[in-house]
Amino acid sequence: MQQAGIRTSHIMRLLVVQAGGYHNLGFHETDMYNALNRQRQVAVCDGDSDSAIAFLSGKQRGHPNLFFKYSVDDHGGLNCLLWTHSVCRDDYRSFGDVLVFNSTYNTNQYKFLSIVLCGVNNHYSTCIFACAFIVREGDEGYDWIISTFLEAMHGRKSIAVVTDGDKSIRKYIKKLMPTTKHNFAASIWK
Structure with a gap:
């Protein structure tokens, strides 16, 4: 979804709706931001x-x-x-x-x-x-x-x-x- 240009906050909202609420998601918004940031930095570290x-x-x-x-x-x-x-x-x-x-x-x-x-x-x-x-x-x-x-x-x-x-x-x-x-x-x- 991020590669398609969907903002991280919108991705999070979609996942929350699909899971039926934050309590069913299994991770926090901060966790998602951190994971996406790590992916970005790995891509940039490649040269x-x-x-x-x-x-x-x-x-x-x-x-x-x-x-x-x-x-x-x-x-x-x-x-x-x-x-x-x-x-x-x-x-x-x-x-x-x-x-x-x-x-x-x-x-x-x-x-x-x-x-x-x-x-x-x-x-x-x-x-x-x-x-x-x-x-x-x-x-x-x-x-x-x-x-x-x-x-x-x-x-x-x-x-x-x-x-x-x-x-x-x-x-x-x-x-x-x-x-x-x-x-x-x-x-x-x-």
Whole structure:
């Protein structure tokens, strides 16, 4: 079901309905998330993450303003990856007053959370400031993404950030960017 693009929470609900309730299921939602995460990390440990890191390292040798950083878990599996390059960093310097934190789910074969940090330039065109992957959403990943993004941008904080309203994102924007105004995408499109 996950390979078909069905979200983990929906898979869990379906299994609960089929089993006739949580008490008949034999495992908790956390167990399912952990099992799926282990499968994802095994797939990534098979060399793809090493290839991505090697590719970015090679690019960085020819482009010293390319910034990338990654973190691994206790078993060497990739947890987080963020990258940006000189044009993106220049765009952030010029147009980064408003930062859009856009996250998409289940769009890559490893089911990593894909995050695009972007804004709008003076021609009303989208400009991408950085891209990232994290294994799972939540406190650890968002804390890492926001602090690494600020490191890549030499500590410059945006005036406003637009997100989907996730509680973990809100928490770390407030912690790491205390003077930044936080807006929810749903309230902007009304």
